[in-house]
Amino acid sequence: MVLSQMDAGKALTAAAAKGNPEEVQRILEELRVHPDTLNEFGRTALQVMMMGNAKIAGLLLEKGADPNVQDKHGIAPAHDAARTGFLDTLQVLVEHGASVNLPDQNGALPIHIAIREGHRDVVEFLAPQSDLKHATVSGQTAVDVARASCVPHMMDALFAHVHS
Template sequence: MVLRQMDAGKCLTAAAATGNTREVQRMMEEGRVHPDTTNEYGRVMMMGNPKVASLLLQKGANPNVQDKYGIAPAHDAARTGFVDTLQVLVEHGASVNVADKNGALPIHIAIREGHRDVVAFLAPRSDLKHVNTSGQTAVDVARASRVPDMVDLLFAHVHS
């Protein structure tokens, strides 16, 4: 049985969001659902579970696919603090230097959300001189966030 694309995206998103690797695998094999299928909101899969992310990537998901807002899986993982998923994404070729429509890199989002472990993972891999559409670098976002030690964490990774 082949699901309509919208229904397939909704079902795949639900299975992935709950970490149901068995259902994700079944849908891709039996339902012939592509791992980059979008849900009813036009969003690509948020890979919040490293096992599901790995499975989807092994089945051909594009680690750099962006939705209409320019949000890639790395942005979603950074926003929600899923450092394990970010590691899987990077291992499968995800760029942490892809900007969304606001010019934000995943590190900008992780800083804003206060996810220190994600920032520590992203900092040595990110273009810390990249500016978002507001003209802010990662360090500027860290200063504005007033999260204790966030600026120090970034300065430990800034290379002149």
């Protein structure tokens, strides 16, 4: 069965979004679909995958998916994993070359997003690798976001990594 590029992208992204690693693997290997094939919305499987499924992330990345692909808002998979709090997925992304210092269109790094969302374990993982002096478009560094979050443990999570 030969799929058109669009159908192949649609099938792969649908399997990734549903969190079906067996189907993702089948499409990648048997149908030989490139992991960065776009769906009808111009998104890759890594961009739409179920973020809590590190296995799918690993499959896509091992087959050559771009871990730093950004959508029209500058959001990369690392931003999504930080927002949703899936540390295991974020670790797989970083192991495969995802940058934790890639800003979205608002200048936010994944650590800014993880702080805002209150994901302490993600913040602790990102802090040593993140540019903590990087400011968003509105001028906020990670420390500023942590202070504004009013989540007491966020400053603690960052404190060990902030070098004034």
